[in-house]
Amino acid sequence: MLVDDKIYLGQSTHPEYLALKYGNRHGLVTGATGTGKTVTLQVMAEGFSAAGVPVFAADIKGDLSGVAKMGKAQGWQTERAQVIGFDDYKDDVFPVIFWDLFGRQGHPIRATISEMGALLLSRMLELNDTQEGVLNIAFKVADDEGLLLLDLKDLRALLVDLQERAKEISTRYGNVSTASIGSIQRALLVLEQQGAENFFGERALDIADLMRTDRDGKGFISILAADELMRAPRLYATFLLWMLSELFEALPEVGDPSKPKLVFFFDEAHLLFDDAPKVLIDKVEQVVRLVRSKGVGVYFVTQNPVDIPETVLAQLSNRVQHALRAYTPREQKAVKVAADTFRPNPDFSTAEVITQLGIGEALVSVLEDKGVPSMVGRTLIRPPSAQVGPLLPEERRAIIANSPVAGLYDTVIDRESAFEVLAGKARDKQLAEERQQVEDERAKVERTYQEPKARRASTRQTPAEAAMNSLARTVANRLGNALVRGILGGLKRGR
Secondary structure (H helix, E strand, C coil), rough: CCCEEEEEEEEECCEEEEEEEHHHHHEEEEEEEECCHHHHHHHHHHHHHHCCEEEEEEEEEHHHHHHHHCCCCHHHHHHHHHHHHCCCCCCCCCCCEEECCCCCCEEEEECCCCHHHHHHHHHHHHHHHHHHHHHHHHHHHHHHHCCCCCCCHHHHHHHHHHHCCCHHHHHHHCCCCCHHHHHHHHHHHHHHHCCCCCCCCCCCHHHHHHHCCCCCEEEEEEEEEEECCCCCCHHEEEEEEHHHHHHHHHCCCCCCCCCCCCCEEECCCCCHCCCCHHHHHHHHHHHHHHHHCCEEEEEEEEEHHHHHHHHHCCCCCCCEEEECCCCCHHHHHHHHHHHHHCCCCCCCCHHHHCCCCCEEEEECCCCCCHCEECCCCEECCCCCCCCCCCCCCCHHHHHCCCCCCCCCCCCCCCCCCCCHHHHHHHHHHHHHHHHHHHHHHHHHHHHHHEEEEEHHHHHHCHHHHHHHHHHHHHHHHHHHHHHHHHHHHHHHHHH
16 A cells, blocks of 8 residues: 555545655645544655655644654554555654744744744734834834844834834834834734744744654654644744745745655644735745745645635645535535535535545545646545654653754844844933033033132122121111110100
């Protein structure tokens, strides 16, 4: 059943294989909750890894972590292998690197603010067009003035600087309002409370660390712990899109290789497109379309095919469709969309079968010779070879400690960037203002000291003038007293 240059997916009326040379033509794994998507994802990840292709996958529930442990064939696994005639089935284990944006269940993953860019960051912050414009101005000012934007405090410091220089900045780059800056700052605070301060900074992820193979030639499976990350869905979706963008920017053109250089599984893919502006959807479509020529295959995993915009859906050639329910109009539409994307099989109605599939069953259509989609087949997915289900915490910690990237990303690097530069400028400005204030006070004191001395020199009494004034005051006092006595005496006599 196992053959070179192909991944065995399962059995329909014949073995269903995914040819490695078409692995970078992207794909879609869909189905309702509990229908077997995670097992299918593990089967595909194991197949690519065994062929020497590195894999990156988000692990939403922790179940995928078992791929790092030797399998112990359980009842349903051996039973399914027998049902589909999988004579080559055996237990196996695969090399794994665990990652975690929060650094708790894997090595930390970081990116700089500059690498993220204004478009993706605006999406993450849920900014409106005006606020996004201000953020673009901030990035432009940082580029023009040579300011490194590495972490959140760099961006905050830059926004404060823009606000203080609003008149100058508005004249050169466009209007920068206090209200917009305040809104961006509040959005940054919300993002920070969701844990984004752990993501932005250095050391930034080196894409090469996702593309490793072990000494046996197996591709490393990079597993992102996403259970906690899912509480911040915008951060999760934007981070994965950033990774795709980085792969596109960093990797050279390779055309159509004999096998992919990396396969990327995007679980809960609908989060990327929920309420997404058109400019972002266009960005996703562009990256998905062009990253194929870099040898990267992108596989979206979600519940309904309608979760994926049509322009992106058209780029996904390899399809695995698990059961869908059709109780509501939206679900009925999803069934129709899913059925219409397959090459029909005259032996059954695709739309009917989608609602009748059992757990572990799927409709499979992949690219065959000359890139033609295969006729859709009702397929029983093969069992994984590694452990099905999560690792124990101590098992995960042991793998992390012996990882090929152990120690590379565990320590935060905080080099001089926009925050330090702007803080230094603010400090220098404050010192200059304080110095000027001291000089002004000193000059004022000197003027105050000199002017009274001049007045005293022109009005100072001579000794004779002082004596005459004293005598006059004495005489006046005596006359006044005598006058008072005379008046009082007259009043007494009159009685």
